[in-house]
Amino acid sequence: MDEEESGPRQRAAETKRRRTRESIVNGTIDLFKDQEHGDYTLGQIAEEAGVGTATIVNNFGTKYEVLRTAHDRLLAPIIEPITAGAENGTYKPKDGVDELIRYIYAIAKMCQQHQALTVAMIRAYFEQTSDGTLDLGSFITKGLHPILMAPPFIPGEGVDAAIHIFSQAGTRRGAFNHRYHTWALMMTLYHGTANDEPSRVAEFACSQMLAAALPEVDPRDLSARLPRIKEKVDGWFERRENQEI
Missing domain, CATH: 1.10.10.60 (Homeodomain-like)
Structure with a gap:
């Protein structure tokens, strides 16, 4: 030939x-x-x-790779605008904390709308590996990373392993391991039920993340922000559903 x-x-x-x-x-x-x-x-x-x-x-x-690919497809409308904007320099959220809450709530809502697939995917992951070598949640982590590159999250060295947080005076406040927190979010979704409110999952996940990244954030501030952000995200989901009908 x-x-x-x-x-x-x-x-x-x-x-x-x-x-x-x-x-x-x-x-x-x-x-x-x-x-x-x-x-x-x-x-x-x-x-x-x-x-x-x-x-x-x-x-x-493997079955896990089929389910993971399908799950990533469902999350793509949430994650890809962030990653694409980060690549071309247009992703510049005004408030990083608001954006983190919006992102986690949207991920939680999408996963719980597709509860059976989410749980089956994670179960297939555990059935296939016990040493954590397979990919679980890296697509979510990929979208999370640009959010933590925006104010008030200021990264230092070693961003491959963790986001290092510094105060305005330049003193280090702590380190935020986005892979660990993505894993924790997946486990929260895995052990949850279809009756769990995505807002409760998002508030729990965000409180854990913010406690690590911005320990000075008042938990009451998170609770005050969530209803406003939840309303916007719910509206986005409703518009998508109406377009698909």
């Missing part, structure tokens, strides 16, 4: 693979949609996607 023939064939193969992966992800989301509890086998996911189980294994490797 010469190069002129291999090029189109390679592109066709890549297009087919991309469409297959898309069908599997969409089938996974449809299968878990509106379910508060329950889980599905790879065979059931394959049947919903209209492919064979071997095709899923060839494209994703």
Whole structure:
């Protein structure tokens, strides 16, 4: 086969693979949609996607990777505007604390709207690994990082491991490990129930994060901010749902 023939064939193969992966992800989301509890086998996911189980294994490797990819797809409308804005320099939130609360509440609300998929994904993670080497919540961490790069969160050295917080006088106040707090958020969602209010999850998660990053923030200030931010985020979810109808 010469190069002129291999090029189109390679592109066709890549297009087919991309469409297959898309069908599997969409089938996974449809299968878990509106379910508060329950889980599905790879065979059931394959049947919903209209492919064979071997095709899923060839494209994703494990059930966890299928569920993680589907879960990331649901969170993308929340996270990608932040990461894209951070990359092109347009992401500049006016109030970092407000933005942190907004982000965590939106993540909690989306995860609890898709409770069955969230729980199944985390369960599959634990079934597959016990040493923490697999990816869990890194997409959430990716969106969290730019928020902690904005005032009043001022990073110092070592941001790969933690956000180091400094006072205006330059003295170090502490360190904020965003990976740890993402993990804690995922565990809160995993052990919660569909009846938990996302605002309660968000308030708990934000209080833990702010206690580490900005210990001088009064917890009463967090409680005062949340209703206003919750109303805006709930409106965003409602507009999205109306567009999808």
